[in-house]
Amino acid sequence: MAASMYRLVYYSRNHIAHDQALFASNIQKILEKSRINNQRDEITGALLFNAGCFAQVLEGPLDKVEAAFERIQQDERHGDVSLLALDPISRRSFPNWAMGFIGTSDIQAKRFAGIGASTGFDPSRLSGDEIHALLRDLAIEEEAA
Template identity: 40%
Template structure:
């Protein structure tokens, strides 16, 4: 099992329709390639965790890095791991704007991601710290971090 985490910046802010289209493609491709993970977006910034067989994850990262819809692609973590952090998600998705929405458009809300932080920290402290930091960089959500 292999995991990578990256951040990037959107060339332009994504509309809800663009985010939903991106998520649909990601979920379809990740299900096909047996990749799980988490995609987070806020105010033009992305953080994504991808996990699966190394070849599949690396092929996915190559496609993402070449996508002209974003820039400043930076891989933060990569390496072999023993277990998936997100085994049930073909692609969970969290936007801070969706806090409190109940499964809006089948998205995983920020509140659920925050609830998962203690579990994630026990399994991979680096990934939990990166997720927490992603939210903390947006001061309007810093107060919501409770761990």
């Protein structure tokens, strides 16, 4: 019998040095390791970085998603890690993304400007559903490009 699927949504504060090269290197390391772990653990999802915060959606078997979240909480590059949602799901929103990274294109930057105006892109002011919808819509745009 297949394991039940869950979606976990969280945000955290960036604790990576603000040096651009160091930041880019750390993000690349996070993505490479996440993609390896997530493929192994049958987890899909997307990661957003903007304005000093990370927001992420993880989808997969409950035990694997919880283990990934525990690793994130222990990672010194993340601070003030806050769980926004952990819910059962019937299907994945990111079936093709072992870990997509959103937040670097000009189109995405413009989209975040509107979010920033209303929320200051303070993920603590967004619900898990709002972050999930934002990342899902951006992933669809990214795949269409």
